[in-house]
Amino acid sequence: MVCAAALTLLTNASGIFIVENDTINTKKIKPKTIRKKPFKLFNFSHKLHKWLMLFIGAQFVIWSVTGTYMVFFDIDYIHGDSLVVTHQSKINPENLTYPSQALFQQYPRAKNLSVGLLIDREVYRFNIAKQQYIIDAHSGELLSPLTKNTATAIAKHFYTGDGGVINAELISSNPPFGLRERHLPVWQVNFDHFSSPTLYISANNGKAVGKRHQFWYIFDWMFRLHIMDYGDEQDPSNWLLFFIASLAFFAALSGLVLTYFKVIKPMISSGKKRANTAKKTPQDSQLSVGDKA
Amino acid sequence: MMIWVRKIHKWASLLIGLQVFIWVASGLTFNVIDHDKARGNVYRQTLITKQSTIANKDLLPVEVILKSYPDTIELNQANILSQPYYLLTQQHGLYRHLPNSYHIVNAITGELTLVDEQLATAIAKASYNGPGNIKSVVLIASTISDYPKQQNPSWQINFDDDLETSVYVEQGSGRLVGHSNSDKRFADFFFMLHFMDYGTEGSFNTVQMMLFAFITLWLTFSGLIWTIHMLRKGKYRVKKL
Numbered sequence: 123m124v125c126a127a128a129l130t131l132l133t134n135a136s137g138i139f140i141v142e143n144d145t146i147n148t149k150k151i152k153p154k155t156i157r158k159k160p161f162k163l164f165n166f167s168h169k170l171h172k173w174l175m176l177f178i179g180a181q182f183v184i185w186s187v188t189g190t191y192m193v194f195f196d197i198d199y200i201h202g203d204s205l206v207v208t209h210q211s212k213i214n215p216e217n218l219t220y221p222s223q224a225l226f227q228q229y230p231r232a233k234n235l236s237v238g239l240l241i242d243r244e245v246y247r248f249n250i251a252k253q254q255y256i257i258d259a260h261s262g263e264l265l266s267p268l269t270k271n272t273a274t275a276i277a278k279h280f281y282t283g284d285g286g287v288i289n290a291e292l293i294s295s296n297p298p299f300g301l302r303e304r305h306l307p308v309w310q311v312n313f314d315h316f317s318s319p320t321l322y323i324s325a326n327n328g329k330a331v332g333k334r335h336q337f338w339y340i341f342d343w344m345f346r347l348h349i350m351d352y353g354d355e356q357d358p359s360n361w362l363l364f365f366i367a368s369l370a371f372f373a374a375l376s377g378l379v380l381t382y383f384k385v386i387k388p389m390i391s392s393g394k395k396r397a398n399t400a401k402k403t404p405q406d407s408q409l410s411v412g413d414k415a
Numbered sequence: 416m417m418i419w420v421r422k423i424h425k426w427a428s429l430l431i432g433l434q435v436f437i438w439v440a441s442g443l444t445f446n447v448i449d450h451d452k453a454r455g456n457v458y459r460q461t462l463i464t465k466q467s468t469i470a471n472k473d474l475l476p477v478e479v480i481l482k483s484y485p486d487t488i489e490l491n492q493a494n495i496l497s498q499p500y501y502l503l504t505q506q507h508g509l510y511r512h513l514p515n516s517y518h519i520v521n522a523i524t525g526e527l528t529l530v531d532e533q534l535a536t537a538i539a540k541a542s543y544n545g546p547g548n549i550k551s552v553v554l555i556a557s558t559i560s561d562y563p564k565q566q567n568p569s570w571q572i573n574f575d576d577d578l579e580t581s582v583y584v585e586q587g588s589g590r591l592v593g594h595s596n597s598d599k600r601f602a603d604f605f606f607m608l609h610f611m612d613y614g615t616e617g618s619f620n621t622v623q624m625m626l627f628a629f630i631t632l633w634l635t636f637s638g639l640i641w642t643i644h645m646l647r648k649g650k651y652r653v654k655k656l
Contacts, residue, residue: 172642176651179635179642185438186635190628196620208509212488215481226472237477238489360446367443374436381428 167379174373181350181366182373188344200341202333205319206280213237217244220262228262229255240265240272240328241279247327254326267325273309277321280330285314292325300338305331417644420637427634431627434611435634441609448602455561455599458545458580462538462591463497474499474522483525484518492522495589496537499523502588512565517587530589535570539582542591547576559583561595561603563617 175182198204218237225246226232232248237259239245244259256266265272274290294307301308307325312318315335322332346352350363428435477490484503493502499522506516519528528534532552540549549572556568561581568586573579583592606612610619611627645651 172645172651175638175642176646179638183635183639186628186631189438190632193619193621193624193628197618203509206509208507210488210507212486213481213490215478215485218478218481222477223472226470232471234492235471235477236489236491237481237487364443364446367439367446370439371443374432374439377428378432378436381425381432385425385429 163379164383167376167383171373171376171380174369174376178366178369178373181370184347188348191344192341192348195337195341200338202319202335202338205282205321205333205335206330207282209239209279211239211242213239213244218259220246220257220259222246224262225257241276245328254324256326256328266327267307268309268323268328270309272328273323273325274311276323276328277309277311277313277330280321281313281319283313283315283319285319288312288314293322300334300342301332308332417641420640420644423633424637424641427630427637431630431634434627435631437608441605444605445602445609448605449598452598453602455580455593455595457578457594457596457598458543458547458574458576459594460542460544462541469499469523475501475525477501480520480525484520487518493519493589495519495528495534496541500528500589508566511585511588511590512562512567512592514566515587519589530570530584530586532570534589535584535586536572538584538589538591539570539572542594543574543580543582545574545576545578545580547574547580549573550575554586558616559592561600562592565592 222235225235225248229248229250231250232255234249236247237244238247240256245256245265246259247254247256249255254266255264256268257264268276270290270292274287277290278287290309290311292307293301293310297303297306297308298310301322305322305324308322308331309325311321311323313320317335317337319333319335321330322334323329324331349360350366351360352362353360471492480501480503481487481490484505486505487503488507489504491502491504493500501520501522503518503520504515505518506514508515519530520526521528530538532554536549536552551573553571553573554568555571559565559569559571562569562583565583565585567588569592570584570586572582572584574582578596578598580594580596582594584590585592611621611624612619613623614621
């Protein structure tokens, strides 16, 4: 009963009258409509949507703009994957003329030995306690910490772009934003391009430990705005977001109700009307049959 | 002009209204969810890698190994269950989850070692401190729904604990890819909804996402203009509430 009443109220509110319902329900509804303020889902949703959006609508704009940035720029591109080549050059065992046994004699505490390439020459990498080292596998010469020239050459070897190196700077403490402290010391090599790409080359192992460009910093800002993180926690569970998102929940829900009444329902009823006018006689007889049943 | 703003707002809401609601609801879920639980690492412990008692100089020299495997890009010492091995990279991906190919060579015997069901199970057990027992072991060569980014074949070791923990071990390298459980899958479900990643590719840079994001811009900006218009026309009056 209540359901049927509510349904009629709703249809009245949106200005649509469905004849078959009215004929059945008018008598039962009358006492309800006498009440001062009957609950009308449409009116309630309309007010809720209007007022909530006045206060948090700006955040919806921010969410949509930042979200659009994040989905349109490929995340691999944002990470700078396209800035570097993954070289597949093989080790030539013939070039390992400085034997590993000699290495262990010279550095008896060497751990985590690895053999690889530094641009095009075979090198041994290892660490003693937490300190990393590189030595030339041909001569046994200690190469770390890398010089500016070597670091720049390595960066160029990895970099995919055409632009030249603007400058290179050794960072030993206070890593710049976006680089982990454990990678220090690093050579920061900046390239000439409108997105200002930077490669970070570890001064102790010669590997590219970071790659950043302007689009990554923009992405980071977009993400912070998206999760309403105005501190520096990078944490989506902050109270501001909870408060706004909770309101947004009802704002979006009421918006859906409005969409139903203002778009979907008129579409259905106009569809029915069109069908009615097109095939008047057969449709009418069908409807009356349905009513009686 | 306002007619068009209203029309755009209504039609955009018809097209994407439901997804906007899903975005807000799933976003709110991320806000209230327990992020530690959602990592799926409740029963994970760090692999205890005792440095093997054998000194490095007593292992097979790397030069000998490299001569037997000439197509090596990089050789690394590795400890698998406290046993010394050499991990040889034959194909190198930018990240470990991208296609890589390896040989694992026993550093004492020089024997080529494969991460078979038995070894994978042992690695998984060493990383697990929950109450469960192993229920099943499967080798997955296609996309892993728990780790959609992982592109290398991996062993899935399933435990029969209360959280239905699964442990993943990469077949080529013996690397522990990670743990997953029902808490993580619950969170992943909401990420899937939020990213419209209905094909579970582990990506939000999809065509449907871009299309919806584009329409959302129309929805929010038309809404913004509408609100400003109503403010200017004095449609916001408190007494009307």
